[in-house]
Every structure is written in structure tokens, then in C-alpha cells.
Amino acid sequence: MAFSSNNIRSDFPILKVTTDDHPIVYLDNAATTQKPLAVLQSIQDYYLYSNANVHRGAHFLSDRATSAFENARDTVANFLNAGQNSHVIWTKGTTESINLVAYGLEHLIETDDEILITSLEHHANLVPWQQLAFRTGARLRVLPLTSTGEWEPEYASYFTDKTKIFASTHISNAIGVATPLADMLNEAKKVGAYTLIDGAQAVAHYEVDVETLDCDFYVFSGHKMYGPTGIGVLYGKSAALEILLPYQTGGEMVRHVAYQATEFNVLPYRLEAGTPHIEGAIGLAAACDYLTKQDRPELLKWEQNLAKTVYDELYLDPRIEIYSPSSNTTLVSLSVPDVHTLDLNSYLDSKGIGVRAGSHCAHPLMEQLGVGSTLRASFACYNTKEEAERFCEVLLEAIDLLAD
């Protein structure tokens, strides 16, 4: 059955909020999504019926909390087709996952090694690698992907026997384009680089299969896929996770501690120091279940149609520049050269439409595009065609009001 947001909007009570009598139109989903009742309920249930610390065993509630927490790990492992649940490490989000890998691999990086990223990265998948390069004397290199995200044969030369790490986003948060993952990972494998994919913008939309992707690490945040904030995932292959040195140490991640030495615990615990974000993991698992219940290919088509509606409505307008692809994207990033994006943002906000104006944590990409900031409308499962049309209508009104 074709997906329609009409069947699921009531799962998201926040969509009934109004401002100045306008129903809110939430089109800032690439920043964070709203949460369905099932996720909220799972968190409340945990605190109502199962709250205790995990892995400390020894009593009823702790056993319950521990099994809910470990079931959540299973759910996420299945969601990613990750095989064993020990491949799933809980973190506080994409940013922490990347930092964990960047610090964990530091012992393998030597002067003159190369760390390769792409030109479409969020700062979260750029700064940790740049800083790692600074600490080790390695060189940060940038694969110059264009805004169409196509693979060019000459890119192969960026992968050399010095390339120790290759990190790329799956989908660009700033312009919505997908990167040529298969080609890039193929080249990275040939030179034996560790590979990390930033899936922050992918997991809510695409069915991610880490086994097929065959990357060493895949990272994402719960809050961008209908789950709670403060929880995220580092997926890794066993060998890749084993090689990471823990960048945080303390309780939970140890097996035996003496003043002279500490024996670390096995994976996944070895990389999870301290009491984990238990209700976050449970909420994220509920979000996975929520998504899995949908017809995902149809859901993706629905979201892509919304972006396409906006694209088709605006691309012929000579006042508007669009940076996103014409299709196969779930967001539209644009600018109006004569009008400040913050002003457009304010007018849309005055009509209850929430979008994002700015550089989207991607300064180097903005420079590549030759624009200071863009206005981004990003769609999720609950958005409607009427909302996409309303965005266009109000944007055009704003341009009329603001153009000199």
C-alpha cells in the first residue's frame, strides 16, 4: 500500500501546535525530527516499570532494565543488518561516534599518513579528522565531490597507500545529495584504509545495510530518526572495533581493576564507559521499530516527492538558486541572491513554517558553492504535500516583500 503521511500524523501530537493561529509546519527535520508517541511511551514505560542501573544485576528491576537495554541493542543491530549486537556501540550521537573512532585509531596514524574526507562533510565529520591530523602529523585530504555527488574516475587517485582512514557522509545535510559510496568504499578497500560513513542524514530515510555497504564504521544520531536526543550509534565490524583504544575509561568498561593495571571488558562494553543512556537506547530502539513498521521504500518515495514538489515549483524562478539535486533527495537547499536567508527564515517563521537558514555546519562546502548561507526545507514522514506547497507559496511572498 502506498505510504501517506495522513495515516501517521496522529502519531506526532506536536504537529497540532499552533503559533499566531498558524498550524506549525515543521520542515527542519534534517536538524532533528519530531518523536512519535511510541518512542515517548517507551521512555515513560522504562521509568514507570523498569528503572534501575544496568549490568549490575542482582535484583528484579536491574534485570528488567538490563534486558530492555540489551534488547535495544539487538533491535538496532537488526535495523542496520549488523549481524552480532556487539557491533553496536552506544554513544551520545554522530559527533561522539566520530570522535571515538578518531581517538581510537590515533595509535595507528603516523606522520605523513593521509586521512581522506569529502568536500560535502558536516563539521562533525571534518574537525575530528583535522585535529587527528594535527596531533599525529598526518595529512588531511579532501576528495572534491561536486554538488551532484557523482563519481569521477580521477577521484581514484586520491586513494593512495598512505590513506589510512577514509570518512564520508552518506547524505549531505546541507544540500541533500547522496555521495557515491560504493565507488569510494571500493577504492578505500583497495588501499586498505579504515572506512567510516556518517549516516546522520540517511537512517531516517534509507534502509541501511552495513553488511552490503561493507564499511568498517557507520555512525548516526537517534534524534534525526525519530528517536530521543543524547543517544547515537557507532556500528563497527568486530576487527575494526577491536583495534580502537578506548577514549574514555571508568566503570562498566572494565573487567578487573588493580592500582597497577586494568583489564578492559569485551566489546561492546569496552567502548562504553560509565552508566549508559539507558532510556535513550530504549527510545532509539522504539524509533527503529516505528520505522521498520512502515513501508520504507514507499515512505522514502513520499518524502522525495515532497522535495520534488518544492523543486519543481521553484526551480524556474530566476530569483532563486537551488543547490539540491532535482530528484532523489528529501530536502531542498536554496538561496535568493538579493535577499538574506535570515530574513526569508523570519517571514516563514511568522507564518508558522520552521526551516533552517545558515551554513549547516558546513563552512567549506558553502565556500565551494559560493554562498554564505542557504535556506533548507527538509522533509520527514509526517510532512504533507500541502505543507510543501505552503512553503513555496510563503517563500515567494517573502521574496516579494524583501527584494529591493
Next chain:
Amino acid sequence: MTHLLDSQTIQSRLQACTSKEATFKELVALSNQLERLTDEDKSEEHKVKGCESAVWLIEEHIDGMCHFKADSDAKLMRGVLVAVLSLVQGKSKADIQAMDLVQELTQFNLGSYLTSSRTNGVLGILKKLSS
């Protein structure tokens, strides 16, 4: 010299706005009052730090009184600048320093237009005015 509406008039116009949209339109109207700076005047030296949009502020002294010129690449910010400058234009530095500019600004009913990320920028402008 930039001629600006007096702060009383601006305040009553903004106070009459009962929605974000009305405030938006009033700020757009106010923005047209601002005399734009030349590209030369929009130098790094005159730039106010911490604003989301670019803001430039130039201070001149005539007969011991302060006269400000300002500009921004964002229209609503130009409207806000008209409001802010109406508080201080033609006053002595001592008078400006004695004013509680943050408090005065709340009289403009700018509500959400001054919240969050924009506030820092406006606070930066106020700081620069009284420094």
C-alpha cells in the same frame, strides 16, 4: 547625517504589532529609514562581532554628541538598527553610558526577533554603542 524616526514613534508602531507577521512588516518598513553605508565604510574595523548577519557600525562625534551610522546585509536587522539607533542618536557618550539599553530595547516589543541567536548580535551592538 542619517535622519531617523524618534524612538517614541518607533516604539508605538512596534507595540501596535500583535503578531510576528505584523512585526516583520513593520521592521521591513523601518529598514527603509536606514541610510546604507558605502562599501568602503563596510570594513572589518566597523564590523560588529557575534551577529548572525553582517552588521557594521560607525561612530562620529559632532559638538561632543554621538552620531551613529550602521548597516547590515539583512533587512530585518536594518529595521532593528533603526530602532536601536533611535535610542542613542545625538546623545552624549555619558548619557548613552548611563542608559540601560537592554531594558530600553524591550520597549520595542521585538519579542522573537530578539530571542536566541539574534540576541547575541544585538547585545554586541549595544555594547559597542556605549563603549
